[in-house]
Amino acid sequence: MMTWQSIEETKRFIETDGAAEAVHRCAERIKQNDFNSFITLNIKDALSMAEHASGGRLCGVPIAIKDNISTRGIQTTCASKILTGYIPPYNATVIERLKREGAVIIGKTNMDEFAMGTSTETSYYGAVENPWNVGCVPGGSSGGSAAALAGGEVPLALGSDTGGSVRCPASFCGVVGLKPTYGAVSRYGLISYANSLEQIGPMATTVADAALLFNVVAGYDNRDSTSVKKQFDTTLPLDMKGMKIGVPEEYFGEGMSSIVEKVVWDAVHSFEDLGAEYKEVSMPHTKYSLAAYYIIAMSEASSNLARFDGLRYGHHAEEGACHTSFSKTRAEGFGDEVKRRILLGSYALSAGYHDKYYLKALKVRTMVKKDFEAAFKMYDMLLAPTMPYPAFKLGEKIKDPLSLYLTDVNTVPINLAGVPAVSVPCGFENKLPIGLQLIGNFFDETTILQAAHNFENSTDFHNRRPGGE
Amino acid sequence: MMITTNDIEHISWLAHIWLTDSELEEYSEKINPILEYFGTLDEVEGDVDAAHHVLDLYNVWRDDVPSEMLSQEEALSNAKEIKDGYFKAARIL
Amino acid sequence: MVYENKDQVKIGLEIHIQLNKLNTKMFCGCRTGYHSDEPNTHTCPICLGLPGALPVVNKKAVECAIKVGLALNCKISEYTQFYRKNYYYPDLPKGFQITQYDYPIAHDGSIIIEGEDGERCVRINRAHMEEDPGRLVHEGSIEHSRYTLVDYNRSGIALLEVVTEPDLQSPKEARRFLDKLRNIIEYLDVSDVNLEGAVRVDANISIMGGQRSETKNISSHKASEKALLYEIVRQKNVLRRGKTVVQETRHFDEAREITVSLRTKEEAHDYRYFPEPDLAPLQIADLAPMIKETLPELPDAQRGRFIAQYSIQEEHAKTLTAELKLATFFEEVLFKGANVMLASTWIADMLKGELNYRGKTIDSFSKTDLLEILSLLEKNKITEKSGIEIVRTLLDTQNQSVSRIVKGKGLLRIEGDEVTETVKQAVEGNKDAVADYKNGKNEALNFIVGVVMKKTRGRADPKKVRELIIQQLHTTQAESNS
Structure with missing residues (x-):
């Protein structure tokens, strides 16, 4: 049975054995597990960071960073061949904030190539295994971060969530993952997939740890024009008495596992037991969210990924004149799914189709956002399944892109609207974890984190370990 | 409305992704059902403003004050080909 | 057209x-x-x-x-x-x-x-x-x-x-x-x-x-x-x-x-x-x-103001306002007390021409130098030709000053006895021309003026020289008649 590490446990370990020993422990566990959760390990540098760690809220605490977050001097690949060997000369804002608090960067975690996926199977560096069942996917795209946590390799990790990429793997790996409100965490240094949708999100084995990590990385940054001046109070817990919970009926749609449906309703009733009230609510534009999400994400991606031409960094195909060299570089450097999304995005923005796809998707986004605004006039929080089913088998869906897209049905509306949501373990199906999604109002991370904390305290799902009974 | 291999070829030019003939076929095959799914948005009625951003942010700007720059060495450090302090690209035509 | x-x-x-x-x-x-x-x-x-x-x-x-x-x-x-x-x-x-x-x-x-x-x-x-x-x-x-x-x-x-x-x-x-x-x-x-x-x-x-x-x-x-x-x-x-x-x-x-x-x-x-x-x-x-509110005066407005305020020629106003630095130079020279007509003509015509010829801008000319030249011109101490010579010398050589050029080249206008003496010599030394003039050939007079101007290296006032020559010819005529 695997031992998990919370921040508190890690700090106790550091007090007795030292921060360097904590790094060694991570390295050993990573090697032992062999889940392929990391692309680049940073052990040597981490040991030196550990030795010099002298203060801060995360003093000496090891952390894993998704490989689409720029780390000065450490290879940052986005799990793509096209960025293999790229070493950023600068740090993302979140990295600076982590360093300021004494955190120690263990390495860069595996992911779907450019965060485009729901299973971490599109990585150039190979798929990641789910610690609960190595034949299953860990979810994606932050699959490496989730597997590293579930496998007890690190106590903390950062992921990024464009359409569920923190919450999906958190759900599939039985850990906690928060998608903050758009604008709460600086995106400076996060390699863009779909800028208007994504946020860097904290991942941990407990809600309290995720809340602390969120507090460290959140806050206004003048280098990100979409970052917002807000203070977050993440002091836990909160009395649930009188809290109004909405349960959106559209989130229990076709194709959902009946067990998932059952455990999520069980969770709703546990909140009732804690003194909250619930009601079912309808959010009528939910069913259009998925198409709108993918159109917007792909359109933005087609432009964001245009910079990878092999001239300034990354893979470079030397062949013919400039435009040919660019095209061959991109053909060789990008994987199949990334190419497909770039092609679809270019099409959605192209003359004649711009209004039908891109503009229409933006209008649907307005409607989806209005659904949420209306719901939050009546409810403090919404509860729904994070994913419609637990982790599926490696290779099961990867051949059929559309079927894979459809698994994001419950996570993408949140990104379209920009509101925060956290996924916490709420049950099992065939020994695979199930995630409960708590959705909050704009910049009200406090409510959903407090509620998740209370839920965690009143259940024991988070205490179960992969390999245990 | 089906997307043809000709359409894919044009888009692949726009996106600067070199595709072989067999890839053109493959991509149009897999892209068509996705576009068909995207087409479900046609049934959404009512005209609202397009939400380019989810937050109502305006006038986010900075003062005209210089900040730290990269050294030439840092700027060129990830390039495959450089010459005399320049990035070296293939000929244009 | x-x-x-x-x-x-x-x-x-x-x-x-x-x-x-x-x-x-x-x-x-x-x-x-x-x-x-x-x-x-x-x-x-x-x-x-x-x-x-x-x-x-x-x-x-x-x-x-x-x-x-x-x-x-x-x-x-x-x-x-x-x-x-x-x-x-x-x-x-x-x-x-x-x-x-x-x-x-x-x-x-x-x-x-x-x-x-x-x-x-x-x-x-x-x-x-x-x-x-x-x-x-x-x-x-x-x-x-x-x-x-x-x-x-x-x-x-x-x-x-x-x-x-x-x-x-x-x-x-x-x-x-x-x-x-x-x-x-x-x-x-x-x-x-x-x-x-x-x-x-x-x-x-x-x-x-x-x-x-x-x-x-x-x-x-x-x-x-x-x-x-x-x-x-x-x-x-x-x-x-x-x-x-x-x-x-x-x-x-x-x-x-x-x-x-x-x-x-x-x-x-x-x-x-x-x-x-x-x-x-x-x-x-x-x-x-x-x-x-903070927009500066723009060229069109400034040109209009120059014409209205200083009564300078339209062409000069155009040239001066075609370049902000030139216009500023002009107004600063005026502020220091230069004569408006002299300043506008000298900056827009002479100075601008000499600068263009050398591919230079007004930055390479000092206001003090121009003020000195304009003051010498206004007091009739130098001729226009000398003024141009000073401008050229200043642009073509380094470490010069107006007074040093004037002194070194002897550019101060000559007057009185010195001019009269030169005229006398010229009349006496060019008997043929004098004879031609007396025979009604007016061009001969221009020739003698030219000789005087050459001898004085342009520092005499040509109008004055002309008057003096006629006067001298009449005197010699009177003398020979008596």
Whole structure:
């Protein structure tokens, strides 16, 4: 049975054995597990960071960073061949904030190539295994971060969530993952997939740890024009008495596992037991969210990924004149799914189709956002399944892109609207974890984190370990 | 409305992704059902403003004050080909 | 005179003006003054297009754009935003350029220039903000070079693109428009237009109502007229051969002074514009009125004021206000007490002419020196000719002063006995000319004046000399008669 590490446990370990020993422990566990959760390990540098760690809220605490977050001097690949060997000369804002608090960067975690996926199977560096069942996917795209946590390799990790990429793997790996409100965490240094949708999100084995990590990385940054001046109070817990919970009926749609449906309703009733009230609510534009999400994400991606031409960094195909060299570089450097999304995005923005796809998707986004605004006039929080089913088998869906897209049905509306949501373990199906999604109002991370904390305290799902009974 | 291999070829030019003939076929095959799914948005009625951003942010700007720059060495450090302090690209035509 | 425009020439210009008076680039804090620095030393993750870097708008750049918009009589948008223009080129580090599309910052303006037949109103369609791409160095010409070198120092410099309607009817008008625009930009203090690449022009040209060609890469002022003339002749030749002009993009090869077609697939442009998700839109209704208050006096207004206030000639006023520095120099010299008529003539005619001849600007001439010269002229201590000699000496040699030149060259005007004595000698030494004059040949008198002027090295007043000679001739006549 695997031992998990919370921040508190890690700090106790550091007090007795030292921060360097904590790094060694991570390295050993990573090697032992062999889940392929990391692309680049940073052990040597981490040991030196550990030795010099002298203060801060995360003093000496090891952390894993998704490989689409720029780390000065450490290879940052986005799990793509096209960025293999790229070493950023600068740090993302979140990295600076982590360093300021004494955190120690263990390495860069595996992911779907450019965060485009729901299973971490599109990585150039190979798929990641789910610690609960190595034949299953860990979810994606932050699959490496989730597997590293579930496998007890690190106590903390950062992921990024464009359409569920923190919450999906958190759900599939039985850990906690928060998608903050758009604008709460600086995106400076996060390699863009779909800028208007994504946020860097904290991942941990407990809600309290995720809340602390969120507090460290959140806050206004003048280098990100979409970052917002807000203070977050993440002091836990909160009395649930009188809290109004909405349960959106559209989130229990076709194709959902009946067990998932059952455990999520069980969770709703546990909140009732804690003194909250619930009601079912309808959010009528939910069913259009998925198409709108993918159109917007792909359109933005087609432009964001245009910079990878092999001239300034990354893979470079030397062949013919400039435009040919660019095209061959991109053909060789990008994987199949990334190419497909770039092609679809270019099409959605192209003359004649711009209004039908891109503009229409933006209008649907307005409607989806209005659904949420209306719901939050009546409810403090919404509860729904994070994913419609637990982790599926490696290779099961990867051949059929559309079927894979459809698994994001419950996570993408949140990104379209920009509101925060956290996924916490709420049950099992065939020994695979199930995630409960708590959705909050704009910049009200406090409510959903407090509620998740209370839920965690009143259940024991988070205490179960992969390999245990 | 089906997307043809000709359409894919044009888009692949726009996106600067070199595709072989067999890839053109493959991509149009897999892209068509996705576009068909995207087409479900046609049934959404009512005209609202397009939400380019989810937050109502305006006038986010900075003062005209210089900040730290990269050294030439840092700027060129990830390039495959450089010459005399320049990035070296293939000929244009 | 009525200008016929028999080829029905229509020219529209897109002028890219670098807002290089800013300290930093459009979307990052990199310093702007890169012109004499090594390549790729003015970059950061943002203007190098490194993955993950994000742009932030330079507020001062927005204010500069509004300034120019107001000076071009444009309407300033209350709401404006940035878009991405997607295309691939090695000078474009992100694979897109941040620019404006719908809602440009300024639109619907106009300026009046001196046209082929009187005033011509040139309408401004729009002015929008964007970022400059990097700079490409082709080994040899763009057509034959084996590789391309890229310098991103220029990447991200704030640009303002001014787009005119096709209201210009000749290359000469285009040049006058550009002169006027540069003049206004200079007065607004938003760009040093003399820096390399500070003003770059794309020109759309059509003749006889045909398709237009777009000529890019016109980087110098002189080049604009040459490129346009070449393009008109080329299009005429196409028509003469019975063919039609095709709509295409052409590149001006400045060394060869020709335009060449860029036959690339890039022709099939589809820029896939969409709003830049990394930047918030701007609501600037309150900015324009505030900036309007701070606008400096513009060239047209200043020219009018010079004529009204100082009663100087219109031509002089035009020359003086064609350059902000010249106009400032003029007013500062007046402030120090110079005579208005002398100052305007000497700055606009003499000094400007001598500076142009040497390819110099007014910066290379000191106000104190001019004041001294003007004062000597006003007190009749030197002749105009000597004045010019002083100006030339000051421009051509170093460490000189007006008084030292006057002394060293003996330029002070000679008067009285010295002149009378020279006249006497000249009359006595040129008996033939005197005889000719007495025989009614008036030209002979000019000859004697010339001799005196030569002997005095131009320091005597020729009018006075003439009087003295006539007087002298009469005296000698009287003497011989007695």
